[in-house]
Amino acid sequence: MERIIIIGGGLAAVSAAKTLRTEGFEGTVTVLSEEGQFPYDRPPLSKAVLQGTADAQSTCLLNAEAAQNLGIDLQLNQRVEAIDRDAHVVRLSSGASLPYDRLLIATGSRARMLDGPFAGKANVFYLRTIADAERLRAQMVPGKRLLSIGAGWIGLEVAATARKSGMEAVVVELADRLCARSLPKDVGVALADVHRGNGTVIHLNTSIVTVGGDDRVESVTLSNGETLLVDMVVVGIGAIANDAIAREAGLETGNGIIVDEFLRTSDPLIFAAGDVAAMRVGGGQPTRMESWANAQDQAAAAARNLLGKREPYAINTWFWSDQYDLNIQMIGDNQPAGGTLLVRKGEGKSFTRFSAIGDRLVGAICFGAPRDMAIVRRLMSKGYAVTDDSLITAPDLRKLL
Ligand SMILES: Cc1cc2nc3c(=O)[nH]c(=O)nc-3n(C[C@H](O)[C@H](O)[C@H](O)COP(=O)(O)OP(=O)(O)OC[C@H]3O[C@@H](n4cnc5c(N)ncnc54)[C@H](O)[C@@H]3O)c2cc1C
Incomplete structure (x- = not known):
């Protein structure tokens, strides 16, 4: 085996590429990222970078020099459009094709977007990339009114950072609690108390009924009858796995790329790890994690298994968040x-x-x-x-x- 290609330029891709080298693999390691930035860490984007206490550069996970020292062929602005499993090549948006012996898909996830009256409005923001964080940060001006749609981790972290930056913050959530998918109700209640104690207004069991404004969202009316004037909206309603190229290549997918405990997809030459991978153990439901620790460890395990080890991976469930x-x-x-x-x-x-x-x-x-x-x-x-x-x-x- 000589050529390993990693599709994706996030934490999982970097973790896998570094692991291939620490495991002594001497063949070609190519990392193909559609982003123009060197790979970077996302957690600070909703925290220190958004608040302006850390700069975007500090999040870099692999720069040109480090890639060169490790012998990693890091190619930026290279989107993989298709995987040709018969020819064992990936097809790039540039029109070029690259051959592989083994492939790791680490394409992560993207922010779920709101359509309807929020689509295309100039002051509606999402937070996934450095560019998103920089756009958002430029609007974080004391006294402005931020509306966070969705009380998941991102929406809450942005609301907390907004308050720390002297803004007004309101969170609107359909469910009856904060972080409904991951937090038990009692902890959600404790977290809501912390937000309210810091001056963030939280509306649970609430939907947005009407949206006022033409090019921008200027106001929203809530299902409880209240009308809010807003300067900016951040949408944090979850993430969607970037699994289209796998699905189109005929790999088994379903809310992510289905992998076994060795991180193998339904094609034995192709592995997946990080936010995009949904791991099935035994006959259980596939589990897809969206967390830093899992992306890091799962990709390292995938790299070792790519090299022929048979190391079963147990999902790393550790997660953290910083708010206020x-x-x-x-x-x-x-x-x-x-x-x-x-x-x-x-x-x-x-x-x-x-x-x-x-x-x-x-x-x-x-x-x-x-x-x-x-x-x-x-x-x-x-x-x-x-x-x-x-x-x-x-x-x-x-x-x-
Ligand atoms: C704002 C924010 C804050 C977070 N905070 C925390 C936190 O506090 N704690 C925690 O545990 N987790 C946190 N997370 C989650 C954590 O950052 C992710 O789980 C982790 O980044 C996943 O890494 P990944 O490499 O699997 O995917 P990603 O980071 O999504 O990287 C995937 C990369 O692949 C690229 N790509 C996609 N498709 C293609 C293609 N076809 N061709 C080439 N490249 C492609 C993407 O552009 C991207 O660069 C946070 C996430 C965000 C967005």
Whole structure:
């Protein structure tokens, strides 16, 4: 095997390319990214970069020099239009074709867009790329009124950054809670309290009924009858897997590219990892994660398996978010059916919330308690048995290790 092509220019692509080299692969590694920027990290885009406390350059994951030192052929502005599985080539938007022996698809996901009255309006923003963050940041002026549509992680982080930047912020969410797909209801309530305490207005169970303005959104009327005047709108209603080239190439897809526990697609020469990959283990439902830690680890595992290892991958469930001065971290299953809940109070409004099934610790959320996460990980990996309420009462969690 001589030629490995990685499609995509995000964290997963970089993690895989670096891993191929650390594993000693000496053949050609080509990374094809449709973006014009060197690969960069996305989490700071809704936090420090948006607030202006970090510049966009600081997010770079692989620059020209680092790529050269690692012998990675990094090609920017190269969109892969098609995968020809019979000829073992990828076809680029430039018209060129490149042959591969093994292929990794790490095309990530893109922001889901709102159509209807929001489409094409000059002050409606999405946040996925550096260019999005820079456009948005230019509008983040103290006193302006921001409307966040969707109380998912991105919408909430942008609202928090807006408040920190001296703006007014309102979040409108259809569901009855924040981050409905990933946070248990009680933690959603605690997070809503933090937002309200910082002056963000949150409307749950609410839809937007009418939109006022011609080229720009100037006002919205909500299903509760309230009318809001707005200067800018950020839409954070989820992400869609960039799986079209895989689907068109006849690979098995369905909300992402279906891979097995070795990150192999339905074609044994083609692997997928990161936001675009939906991993099926056994007969279970495919799981697609949209998180930094999973993109990094899954792509590294895919790279090793591309090289012929048979290393089953277990999804990395660790996730974090920063909003105002609050850091939230979560790991494992935090809404297990029939599970037990133990909540350890920390300083102020902080807490660490453990989930157990029987005596098995299966998940935890550290809400304003980032230092607990390192201990939680160790407790989980050593198989800590939850036989009493020590997780709540122990004066020092480390003593349980
Ligand atoms: C604003 C923001 C904040 C976030 N904050 C957090 C956080 O706090 N914590 C956390 O855990 N996660 C966070 N995430 C999620 C995390 O950043 C993603 O899970 C991670 O970036 C996924 O990496 P990826 O490489 O799989 O995909 P992506 O980062 O989406 O990269 C895919 C790349 O492939 C390119 N591409 C797509 N199609 C083609 C093609 N046909 N040809 C060539 N190139 C193509 C894309 O342009 C893109 O550059 C955040 C994401 C965003 C957008």
